[in-house]
Amino acid sequence: MKKVTERGCNRCLKPGRSQIRTTIATHTHRMRLRRLVGMILALAAGLTGMLMMPIPAADTVAYARVKRPKSSSKAIKRATRKFFESRAVVAIVHRGESKQDMDDYAIDAQWGVRAYPAVKYRYIEKKKSPDLLEIHLYIRYLSYTGTGSVKDLSPTGNRAKAYRRGVERFFSGRTVSDGTKTFKLKVVWHSYAYRTRDAMADAQVFYEVAFGSGCPVDGSGCGSYRWYHAHSAGPLYGGTLVIPDAKQIGYGRAPVTGAKYQAMAAHETGHLLGLDDAYACVVNGHTVDRMAENSETCCKVAGQWLNLMATPFARDTQLLVNDVEMMLESESDAADGGAFMQSYRSVKQAGADTRISDAITDHTDKAHAAAAR
Ligand SMILES: [Zn+2]
Numbered sequence: 001m002k003k004v005t006e007r008g009c010n011r012c013l014k015p016g017r018s019q020i021r022t023t024i025a026t027h028t029h030r031m032r033l034r035r036l037v038g039m040i041l042a043l044a045a046g047l048t049g050m051l052m053m054p055i056p057a058a059d060t061v062a063y064a065r066v067k068r069p070k071s072s073s074k075a076i077k078r079a080t081r082k083f084f085e086s087r088a089v090v091a092i093v094h095r096g097e098s099k100q101d102m103d104d105y106a107i108d109a110q111w112g113v114r115a116y117p118a119v120k121y122r123y124i125e126k127k128k129s130p131d132l133l134e135i136h137l138y139i140r141y142l143s144y145t146g147t148g149s150v151k152d153l154s155p156t157g158n159r160a161k162a163y164r165r166g167v168e169r170f171f172s173g174r175t176v177s178d179g180t181k182t183f184k185l186k187v188v189w190h191s192y193a194y195r196t197r198d199a200m201a202d203a204q205v206f207y208e209v210a211f212g213s214g215c216p217v218d219g220s221g222c223g224s225y226r227w228y229h230a231h232s233a234g235p236l237y238g239g240t241l242v243i244p245d246a247k248q249i250g251y252g253r254a255p256v257t258g259a260k261y262q263a264m265a266a267h268e269t270g271h272l273l274g275l276d277d278a279y280a281c282v283v284n285g286h287t288v289d290r291m292a293e294n295s296e297t298c299c300k301v302a303g304q305w306l307n308l309m310a311t312p313f314a315r316d317t318q319l320l321v322n323d324v325e326m327m328l329e330s331e332s333d334a335a336d337g338g339a340f341m342q343s344y345r346s347v348k349q350a351g352a353d354t355r356i357s358d359a360i361t362d363h364t365d366k367a368h369a370a371a372a373r
Pocket residue numbers: 007008009010267268271276277
């Protein structure tokens with residue numbers, strides 16, 4: 001089983017290493033049981049599904065993977081068309097074809113199991129308006145009480161709505177472009193609360209958005225959990241985005257509100273979709289730079305290189321075509337049983353060994369080149 005990776009937003013926290021380690025250990029333990037049960041159910045359902053259900057006709061949906069696309073949305077389209085194979089992560093709806101019902105959309109994961117990932121992509125070709133890339137997110141909203149019990153939360157409640165508004169501000173309605181307008185992004189929400197009504201597959205995986213989760217108010221065993229964070233085992237296994245209550249926020253910080261809250265919701269959702277943190281962090285006493293600043297990976301605003309994963313609370317950040325490519329690359333890698341988290345820079349340092357995402361072609365670091373002059 002895959003290790004649950006932890007991605008806290010530690011920009012403002014910088015907790016000690018041992019502190020993080022303890023937290024991971026205690027939390028993984030809790031996660032593991034639930035994941036294991038989920039996995040067994042998913043496997044069982046997948047195997048049953050394989051025996052019972054015919055594989056969807058290939059002429060309705062093209063399954064595709066993205067490998068080393070150039071930084072343009074046209075390249076995404078080309079690449080997604082080129083790689084026709086059953087492990088694919090993007091459903092392409094060609095002009096004139098009927099729409100694929102994404103609740104029914106599954107991919108062939110490892111061992112031939114039909115899997116229903118917590119995020120699915122659908123690319124719709126349009127004749128006149130720009131093409132559309134839909135990001136289908138399967139979410140289960142949870143509320144934690146002070147006593148540690150959990151209940152499902154309504155997707156129409158204020159907290160769930162505020163979370164979605166934040167994500168949509170950065171992910172929806174945006175025309176992804178590298179200079180030529182080609183396709184728009186749209187988030188389509190699927191809620192666990194409606195799974196019966198919408199007849200989703202039993203094996204459908206959901207990401208959890210957990211309000212009031214993370215740590216007890218007394219701070220015991222909390223570590224980085226006293227701040228907003230997300231951890232994920234990948235789209236085939238699910239993950240959790242934690243939004244602590246105001247009283248749970250630690251480190252003398254106040255809860256973020258307004259535009260900052262929206263950026264936080266989008267940043268943490270970026271983690272669920274496979275994007276790594278890109279801001280500098282301290283590992284073993286050394287500052288580790290996790291972002292190669294250039295025009296492929298960042299947008300430059302007022303002399304600053306910005307990226308949602310590098311500058312979580314910056315209002316001027318926006319989702320770039322490269323981020324989208326990394327998200328697709330992430331799901332593609334996960335479907336192959338590989339690591340799903342995509343990094344913005346290669347970092348080789350004890351405790352933080354990461355390799356730059358295959359989706360990134362430009363590895364130059366313009367911010368540092370300028371600083372060195
Ligand atoms: Zn983060």
